Amino acid sequence: xxxxxxxxxxxxxxxxxxxxxxxxxxxxxxxxxxxxxxxxxxxxxxxxxxxxxxxxxxxxxxxxxxxxxxxxxxxxxxxxxxxxxxxxxxxxxxxxxxxxxxxxxxxxxxxxxxxxxxxxxxxxxxxxxxxxxxxxxxxxxxxxxxxxxxxxxxxxxxxxxxxxxxxxxxxxxxxxxxxxxxxxxxxxxxxxxxxxxxxxxxxxxxxxxxxxxxxxxxxxxxxxxxxxxxxxxxxxxxxxxxxxxxxxxxxxxxxxxxxxxxxxxxxxxxxxxxxxxxxxxxxxxxxxxxxxxxxxxxxxxxxxxxxxxxxxxxxxxxxxxxxxxxxxxxxxxxxxxxxxxxxxxxxxxxxxxxxxxxxxx
Amino acid sequence: xxxxxxxxxxxxxxxxxxxxxxxxxxxxxxxxxxxxxxxxxxx
Numbered sequence: 561x562x563x564x565x566x567x568x569x570x571x572x573x574x575x576x577x578x579x580x581x582x583x584x585x586x587x588x589x590x591x592x593x594x595x596x597x598x599x600x601x602x603x604x605x606x607x608x609x610x611x612x613x614x615x616x617x618x619x620x621x622x623x624x625x626x627x628x629x630x631x632x633x634x635x636x637x638x639x640x641x642x643x644x645x646x647x648x649x650x651x652x653x654x655x656x657x658x659x660x661x662x663x664x665x666x667x668x669x670x671x672x673x674x675x676x677x678x679x680x681x682x683x684x685x686x687x688x689x690x691x692x693x694x695x696x697x698x699x700x701x702x703x704x705x706x707x708x709x710x711x712x713x714x715x716x717x718x719x720x721x722x723x724x725x726x727x728x729x730x731x732x733x734x735x736x737x738x739x740x741x742x743x744x745x746x747x748x749x750x751x752x753x754x755x756x757x758x759x760x761x762x763x764x765x766x767x768x769x770x771x772x773x774x775x776x777x778x779x780x781x782x783x784x785x786x787x788x789x790x791x792x793x794x795x796x797x798x799x800x801x802x803x804x805x806x807x808x809x810x811x812x813x814x815x816x817x818x819x820x821x822x823x824x825x826x827x828x829x830x831x832x833x834x835x836x837x838x839x840x841x842x843x844x845x846x847x848x849x850x851x852x853x854x855x856x857x858x859x860x861x862x863x864x865x866x867x868x869x870x871x872x873x874x875x876x877x878x879x880x881x882x883x884x885x886x887x888x889x890x891x892x893x894x895x896x897x898x899x900x901x902x903x904x905x906x907x908x909x910x911x912x913x914x915x916x917x918x919x920x921x
Numbered sequence: 922x923x924x925x926x927x928x929x930x931x932x933x934x935x936x937x938x939x940x941x942x943x944x945x946x947x948x949x950x951x952x953x954x955x956x957x958x959x960x961x962x963x964x
Contacts, residue, residue, distance in 0.1 A: 648939060649939055649943050649946075650943075651943075652939065652940055652943030652944070652947075653944075653950075654947075656943060656944055656947035657947050657950065836940055837938065837943075838940050838943050838944055840944070841944035844948075845947070845948075845951060848951075854951075854955060857960075857961075858954050860962075861959060861961060861962040862962075864962040864963065864964040865950055865954070865959075867964055868962075868964075
């Protein structure tokens, strides 16, 4: 009799099942975000009715803080995790819809200025982080990941670079943990510093877009200051994101020349693959709005849809940030990241001041 | 294997990225607003 070998069958997850798995977490994002919105409305009114001096805390901060409380006390149960991870999807959809609030002329004008600042920021940050990595004797590929994460766009840049330079999983986990922890700190420190320095909405929005690494945190840090600063932070951050392909390509070629990564074949295809498509969506919606494809009420409706999408994003930022997980990743990459971020924050603030002087803001 | 099946297999390999899905959903929502399906979105 022939031996019967039972091979475990790996069933592909059906799209309908994948959709169902996402629902609990999305409902949690919506619940936490909406609770943040209710707290904004009610806490302020409650304090005012009792003549208490209480700062007006925006829904953005309430949603993040509620998420952080859940994540760092009871934790996020497994059933919610797939849905919570969709916060990046909502962020990108929100950015595309936000394009309706920008006229193309503004994008070209502000985008032109921010493009120059972004180029200087990326070059300066890459050089400084590489220097720091060498000073602290970090592994070269870990240094590359931290440099790209700080200079371009946080987690997405690290993931894109990891594949291109064939870095270890451990190195990318270190870098992601450091960038996320520092992004969470930036969320709370940037608005405080901005208010302390009496930065205008424009100067602060530029600074948040240039200095905060992860797109979600940059969007939140901008929105925490003001609506106008939030809009500008998203525009500048999207300009930084658009550079991701070029930076990753440069590093891929560098590591391939050292024989430690595969050579890049079709460079144009590589750039297209790495290019963040939501930036194109944002521009296209803005073109449609500029040429009055949407009337005033419709632009208002799209702006509100964008706010709802960001509400889910901000809840997700809190829910996915777990400080004990971050502590486990070790101190040295975090120290390099922290020193780098402080210097980059100072450097980008100086850039914004310089641009303000030149353009008379 | 027939050419049709072969083509079908190749065609099914394209998977939209998260970015692409976000853009598609955002444009679908914009279209629904533009056509008046969603008339008022409260905030």
